[in-house]
Amino acid sequence: MICLGVESTAHTFSCAVLNKNGKRGEILSDVRKIYGPPKGEGIHPREASRHHVENGSTVLVEALQKAKISVTDLDIISYAAGPGLGPCLRVGAVVSRALASYYKIPIFPVNHALGHIELGKMLTGAKNPLVLLVSGGHTMLLAFLGKKWRVFGETLDITLGQLLDQFGRSIGFASPCGKKIEELAEKKSNYIPLPYSVQGNDVSFSGLLSATKNIVNEGVEDACYSLQETAFAMICEATERALAFTKKKELMIVGGVAANKRLSTMLQSICKRQKCKFFVVPQKFAGDCGSQIAWQGLLEASVKKGTSLENTFVKQSWRLDTVEIPY
């Protein structure tokens, strides 16, 4: 079964073609165009959606060409229906509905966060992991139980991705800022104490953000190092507690911040202590991409029929723990 997945929840407009044969998935193509806001500024939803409109048809054509198929070869289409930015979500939905309607192809609106997890499992081979989903839109610890992903801990305010981006932008970097902060942090090891806030299994980053902005005058590299060490230690404490509680034998990290090597190193040491396997989604598929959406669509298509066009919604706030997993 061949699926076109369309991702457009925030910065990224992406189309990917995946083939599912039994339980195995194969990525035939994954093409992305990423909206870059001006330096020091965050994402403007309407500007990002304009970017997606301008690049939509080019990305689609390239994805089909790279997969060496035509639209009529598609068995299903899936799109990220939420959570995300309204104007951006609507662009992906319009592309998917237009194709589904014109070529009579079944359509599946899917949850974007679920796509991160399921593609991570497919690519890493993790079977029943505790999942750490860390990105610009999410900071969640999740475990699967009773047909749903249950939240064992999450951020009480901003996400880990937002923490890195907002700090980066405050010192003039362009979003996404995680890579630049990681590079600068690697150059120093002088830790400046910063607020550490773990409440139960939840974390809070807003105080840490304000405090880090206030130590920039002591050196940008030291500030980046101290920010990473503090934020990642908070995440690791919550993760280790959740591992001990759930007794999971696997930990998988997915989402854009999964690309950070320092975070992976810290999580690996936890896994060693807790005697569990560590899985990290390949860097190329850590950020938002159509492959996540296509694979999620293929999994859903294995147990249910497509959605009627009039019921193909977009939902800006769509929590992962409300989605029932039927496959």
Added chain:
Amino acid sequence: MPLKCNVQVTLNNISKKKAAAIKNALEPDNVNFPKGLSFEIKNIDNKLVFNFQSMGNTKKLVATVDEVLEHVKLASEIIE
């Protein structure tokens, strides 16, 4: 007294199949409109007619027309 505005956009010489696809692509998002703003799409013969109406808030009307026309252009491009 609030300013009442009507905007009509017509897409001419369009096949029935293509018109239906564009209408189907846009219509599900035609929900939760701000108070005083409405929008409908009609597929008449070989035309697609978009009717926008607003009472008072012209900024929202202009923003809606802008976004809908972008979506029409995109939907039209990708099925060609």
